[in-house]
Amino acid sequence: MKKLLMMAILSLTMTVGAQAQEEALSMPFEYEFDNVDSMDGWTLYGGQLTDEGVTLTEDEGHWRLRKGYFGGYVVRYMPEDEESFSWLMTPVVDLGSNPTAEVELKARVMLDEEIDADYFRLHFVVVPEDAVPTRENIVATLEADDMPEVDETVDFSAKFSGFSGRVRIAFYAEGEGEWLPWLTIETLSAQQMTSTGIDGIARLNPTAAVYSLGGQQLSRPSRGIVVERRADGRIMKRLSR
DSSP, X not given: OHHXXXXXXXXXXXXXXXXXXXXXXXXXXXXXXXXXXXOTTOEEEEOOXXXXXXXXXXXXXXXXXXXXXXXXXXXXXXXXXXXXXXXXEOSOEEOOSOTTOOEEEEEEEEEOSOOBSSEEEEEEEEEETTOOOXXXXXXXXXXXXXXXXXXXXXXXXXXXXXXXXXEEEEEEEEEESSBOOOEEEEEEEEEEOSSOOOSEEEEOOOEEEEEOTTSOEESSXXXXXXXXXXXXXXXXXXXXX
């Protein structure tokens, strides 16, 4: 009888523990923040990432989850001082059991204000569940020069491998200066790739055609200012390097 009671207690403990574990997002997933019903599971943190790690403090970051006019959410980075180390972190994501599998992240970013800072960077960070993140967890970085023009929306893509199991994916913004930028993150998606690709981060090009300032269509972007006519019909100038 005592043995049966102990087995029942153990079974109940295991059941309660399993229920307490946060349900993980499965791959692939996509957030279009203007169209989701809620941001449950997303968390905001503050804390400077170092080689040794970081102690994350909840709700002290400069990210804001703002309810939109049409019932959706816009995720905005709103700095309030000259130095900021702020995190926006997804719910738990299950990457599967294969650490060599390549994962592609995509994010759509809009710059709301000019960047007037000594430095500003936006990192993609993969954080295994219950682990202390270090700078080795950074899988891609957007420097200030990679950011879109003011009021321009640009898609970015980054590929990584070496992680498996339950993780969180984070936007980590760090900067210092008199006026750090306001950013809006419009989408985030992740999917496993069937073949390997280039490392690092790339700016996706939704351009239908590229022209010189004189109106000549270019087979490939030349260095300097070019005019893009994008697939969605928008026309804009950009600096091609």
